[in-house]
Amino acid sequence: MPEVEGRTTETGLAFAQSHCEDLVRTGDPDRYYATLFAPAAARPHLFALYAFSLTIARVREAASNPLAGEIRLQWWRDALQGEARGDVRANPVAAALEEAIRVNRLGRQPFVDLIDARVFDLYEDPMPRVNDLEGYCGETASALFRLASLVIGNGTEPGGAGAAGHAGVAYGITGLLRALPWHARSGQVYLPADILGRYGVTREDIVTGRGGPGLRRACADLRDLARQHLKAFEAARPTIAPSAGAAFLPTALVEPYLAAMERASYDPLNTPVELPRWRRLWRLWRAARRVG
Numbered sequence: 001m002p003e004v005e006g007r008t009t010e011t012g013l014a015f016a017q018s019h020c021e022d023l024v025r026t027g028d029p030d031r032y033y034a035t036l037f038a039p040a041a042a043r044p045h046l047f048a049l050y051a052f053s054l055t056i057a058r059v060r061e062a063a064s065n066p067l068a069g070e071i072r073l074q075w076w077r078d079a080l081q082g083e084a085r086g087d088v089r090a091n092p093v094a095a096a097l098e099e100a101i102r103v104n105r106l107g108r109q110p111f112v113d114l115i116d117a118r119v120f121d122l123y124e125d126p127m128p129r130v131n132d133l134e135g136y137c138g139e140t141a142s143a144l145f146r147l148a149s150l151v152i153g154n155g156t157e158p159g160g161a162g163a164a165g166h167a168g169v170a171y172g173i174t175g176l177l178r179a180l181p182w183h184a185r186s187g188q189v190y191l192p193a194d195i196l197g198r199y200g201v202t203r204e205d206i207v208t209g210r211g212g213p214g215l216r217r218a219c220a221d222l223r224d225l226a227r228q229h230l231k232a233f234e235a236a237r238p239t240i241a242p243s244a245g246a247a248f249l250p251t252a253l254v255e256p257y258l259a260a261m262e263r264a265s266y267d268p269l270n271t272p273v274e275l276p277r278w279r280r281l282w283r284l285w286r287a288a289r290r291v292g
Helices: 010-027 029-035 040-057 066-080 092-104 109-122 130-152 161-178 180-185 193-198 203-207 213-239 242-260 277-291
Strands: none
Touching: 010 029, 010 040, 010 092, 029 040, 029 242, 029 277, 040 066, 040 092, 040 109, 040 130, 066 109, 092 130, 109 130, 130 161, 130 242, 161 180, 161 213, 161 242, 180 203, 193 213, 203 213, 213 242, 242 277
């Protein structure tokens, strides 16, 4: 990617940011739609954040084995810390992310913490306890809410750190429940072992597709947990600076997704949980009107 005085040229940066937008549009449509309601100046940087998150989340799919995945994650750590070999800016996601970090004066440690959390994805270890799941969601989804609020505030303190924590856990748990069929088929289990054990559910019940009533009850407990965090987020919403409210628009989709999982026909291991595009956009539009 062409550079001038150590910075990516405008043409190269435009390509990198467009690449990120396309990546988020196809790979993370909920955040893509939410970003359309954010201030125009912030959108390229938000797309860079979300494209980075999506790229890290897909490392398991892209890598042939856990060691190869660890190497990919280490490249991103080195890129963020200025230690990567070669031209990091040749990677469009890295180039756009670097610009977002520079312009918005973002700290780099949250990105490194997100990478470290995603190491869990590479292996088939159990998620031991509920608080481990909350921590995982905190370092992934909550971190993105916090970073997005900093971007929309152009690096100024937007408040709402606690609100971001609860928003991320609610959003993260909901996303993991939606992705349960795909994770199960690839041998991944994000449902905490303490909740599964409460209902006599084993890892094999999930990865073999057996499921059963115990799994339904475990998923119901996790929906309750997501709603507890969503309620806590709503209570903490006044701590968010009004200018940063648009960063939290994706939370408007949590409740309708959870409600869709409570239909009589819902099977945790086989039912896709989606919303029509018009309904997602309507929910996001209503939430955007609320935050001004």
